[in-house]
Amino acid sequence: MLTSVFIAAVSLALFWMAAFTLWWQMHAWRTPEVLASTRFSSPDGDEHVSFSLLLPARHEQAVLDHTIQRLLESSHTDFEIIVIVGHDDPETTEVAEKAAARDPRVRVVVDTHEKKNKPKAMNTALPHCRGDVVGVFDAEDQVHPELLAHVDHAFRTTGADVVQGGVQLINFHSSWYSLRNCLEYFFWFRSRLHLHAQKGFIPLGGNTVFVRTDVLREADGWDPDCLAEDCDLGVRLSSVGKKVVVAYDSDMVTREETPGSLMSLLKQRTRWNQGFLQVYRKKDWKQLPTLGQRLLARYTLMTPFMQAFTGLIIPLNVAIALFLDVPVGIAFITFLPAVTALVTFVFEVVGLHDFGRQYGLRVRFAHYLKLVLGGPFYQVLLAGAAVRAVWREQRGRNDWELTTHVGAHLDETAASRADTPYPREDVEDVPVTREDVPA
Numbered sequence: 001m002l003t004s005v006f007i008a009a010v011s012l013a014l015f016w017m018a019a020f021t022l023w024w025q026m027h028a029w030r031t032p033e034v035l036a037s038t039r040f041s042s043p044d045g046d047e048h049v050s051f052s053l054l055l056p057a058r059h060e061q062a063v064l065d066h067t068i069q070r071l072l073e074s075s076h077t078d079f080e081i082i083v084i085v086g087h088d089d090p091e092t093t094e095v096a097e098k099a100a101a102r103d104p105r106v107r108v109v110v111d112t113h114e115k116k117n118k119p120k121a122m123n124t125a126l127p128h129c130r131g132d133v134v135g136v137f138d139a140e141d142q143v144h145p146e147l148l149a150h151v152d153h154a155f156r157t158t159g160a161d162v163v164q165g166g167v168q169l170i171n172f173h174s175s176w177y178s179l180r181n182c183l184e185y186f187f188w189f190r191s192r193l194h195l196h197a198q199k200g201f202i203p204l205g206g207n208t209v210f211v212r213t214d215v216l217r218e219a220d221g222w223d224p225d226c227l228a229e230d231c232d233l234g235v236r237l238s239s240v241g242k243k244v245v246v247a248y249d250s251d252m253v254t255r256e257e258t259p260g261s262l263m264s265l266l267k268q269r270t271r272w273n274q275g276f277l278q279v280y281r282k283k284d285w286k287q288l289p290t291l292g293q294r295l296l297a298r299y300t301l302m303t304p305f306m307q308a309f310t311g312l313i314i315p316l317n318v319a320i321a322l323f324l325d326v327p328v329g330i331a332f333i334t335f336l337p338a339v340t341a342l343v344t345f346v347f348e349v350v351g352l353h354d355f356g357r358q359y360g361l362r363v364r365f366a367h368y369l370k371l372v373l374g375g376p377f378y379q380v381l382l383a384g385a386a387v388r389a390v391w392r393e394q395r396g397r398n399d400w401e402l403t404t405h406v407g408a409h410l411d412e413t414a415a416s417r418a419d420t421p422y423p424r425e426d427v428e429d430v431p432v433t434r435e436d437v438p439a
Contacts, residue, residue, distance in 0.1 A: 004330045011334045017306060018340035020299075026347065028191035028248075038194045040247040043146075043153035051079035051148055052131035052213065056111075056121040060139035061091040067141050068099045068106060076148035081106045082128060084121040092139075117400035118206075119222035119229035126221045135210045136230075142255035143208075150252055151210050160245040161215045162237060164193060165208035166253035170359065172352075172367070176374045177265060177381070178258040179367060183348055186355050190248050196300070197246040201285070201293045203276075203300060204234030204244070208254040215242060226282075227398060228275020235279055235297065239287040250358040262381065267401040269385035273304045274393050305386045345372055 028038050053071060057064045064083070071081050083096040087110050100106040109128055111121045122136065133155065137143060147165060154163045166189040172182040189205065196202035209230065219236055222229040238244065259265040279285075285297035299306075349368055356363035392398070 004327060008330050008333045011336055015336035015340055018337055018344065021303070022340060022344050022347065024192055024195050025187050025344075026191065027195040038190070038247065039249050040150040040154060040252060041157065043149040046156075047076060047078055047149075047152055049078075049133050049152040049155050050131040051076065051133050051135050051151075051210070052129035053079055053081045053135045053137060054084060054122050054125050054129075055081055055137050055139060056084040056118050056125075057092050057096065057139035058086055058089055058116065058121075059092060061095045063140040064092060064095045065099060067137070067139055067143070068096075070141075070143050070145075071137070072103055072105065073145045074143075074148050075145050076152060078131075079105065079148060080130060082109055082125045083107070084109050084111055084125045086110070086116050086121075087112045115399075117224070117227075119226060120224045122229075123221040123224055126217065129213055132213060133210050134213050134216050136207050137254065138207045138256065140256060141207060144252050144254075147208075147252050147254070150247070150249075154245055154247060155210075155212075158245045159243060161212050161242040162204070162234075162244040163210045164197070164202070164204055164244060164246045165210070166190070166248035166250075167205055167208050168250075168253040168255055168359075169258045170255045170361075171257050172355070172361070172363075174258060174260075176370045177262065177378060179352070179371050180374060180378045181258040181265065183351055183355065183371070186351060189246075189253070193246045194248070196296075197244050199293060199296055200241075200290075201238045201288060201297050201300070202234045202244050202246070203228075203231035203279075204237075206230040211237075225398065226275055226278050227271045227400065228279060231272075231275060231301075232279045232282070232284075235301075236284050238293075238297075239284045241289075266381060266385050266388070269304075269382065270388045270392065271401055273386050273389035274398070276301050276304055277389060277393050278398075304382070304389075345375060348375075 028035050055064075055067065055071070068081060068083065071079075083099070083106065085093045085096050085108060093108070093110070096106075096108045100108050107128070109125045111124045113120045113124070126134070133151075135148075135151070151163050151165065154160060167185060168189065169178070169182040169185045172179050193202060193205070207230075211233075215237070219233065219240075223232045226232045234244070259268050280298070280301040285294060285301065288294045288297060348371060352363055352368065352371055355361075
């Protein structure tokens with residue numbers, strides 16, 4: 001009897017957890033009005049905000065110059081680019097200094113910390129920022145020329161302290177796991193972050209985030225010891241009531257690439273999960289004014305671990321229902337998490353179609369098949385990353401495991417952009433502009 005009650009309790013908890021996650025993931029698609037409200041409003045041509053764009057780069061000589069050139073193509077006229085390089089990274093430093101020699105809007109700041117990571121690099125550059133707003137990009141980013149104009153307009157019309165733009169992994173065809181990685185970003189930036197901003201609690205994304213310089217300095221910049229410095233900054237700013245505005249346009253997103261190997265993805269997820277643990281343990285989220293915000297914060301910061309647990313426990317629940325001698329009612333309850341998992345799969349299939357439509361990329365039947373079949377294996381990877389994060393945190397291992405980039409997304413960007421602006425999501429039928437290379 002006690003075993004049956006325990007099984008039923010776990011199953012119901014998993015069901016509600018999965019249902020809430022799915023509902024939040026679908027936030028942007030609830031109504032046409034909600035979907036329209038998630039986009040940038042059109043700029044009016046005025047410029048009242050100046051930008052300092054931070055570009056931390058470590059062993060990124062293969063992609064850095066391309067990113068700098070894209071930023072220099074911005075239609076906004078008042079910005080500077082601060083490239084942050086390590087004192088022990090001569091190859092990347094050489095690329096940065098050549099770019100600075102070509103254009104006075106580019107400056108190079110050297111990070112001399114012996115133990116290097118992204119927040120330390122950005123804190124090194126913060127005193128050198130001259131702009132009203134500090135923006136953060138990664139060294140492999142593909143940034144739209146009109147983005148700064150849209151962000152300028154968003155600051156002026158909303159009174160925001162922070163503007164979070166969209167980030168999208170684009171090379172979905174590169175591997176079976178890149179499909180799921182791209183979709184995670186699509187749902188997170190397209191939908192989930194808008195819900196967080198609406199609720200007044202938001203873990204910021206790692207780049208395409210813009211913070212008023214005085215607000216950032218008042219917050220003492222980024223936590224130099226946190227492995228999820230973006231999440232931590234968002235939590236701290238939310239906790240003191242700063243206004244965060246999120247906007248996502250398929251034609252304005254910053255395009256990136258997925259990690260190039262499973263081990264690289266595992267290390268990246270480990271770092272993020274460990275960073276979420278660190279933010280949770282710092283307890284800044286307890287300063288949030290309402291109980292609902294604090295519950296959302298607790299749930300969000302523990303989500304990576306609950307997702308991993310859910311993905312592994314659902315097959316066990318199904319096995320219990322099929323092979324153990326339990327009452328019919330209990331057996332039925334054990335199937336509830338599997339039902340939400342099935343609904344999530346359907347929504348992911350629809351999301352993959354929408355992703356391809358918005359970015360002018362042809363999604364083939366093989367991609368849908370890989371998406372569904374790869375789901376359980378992806379859950380195993382997430383579980384492994386969660387376990388590894390806990391292990392590293394308990395052992396005091398907080399070294400930064402760098403994710404390398406080779407520019408796999410650059411061909412995707414060029415092909416999908418062609419000679420026209422990025423496809424807009426309000427167009428009913430986006431033409432296909434390329435054939436995807438088979439994985």
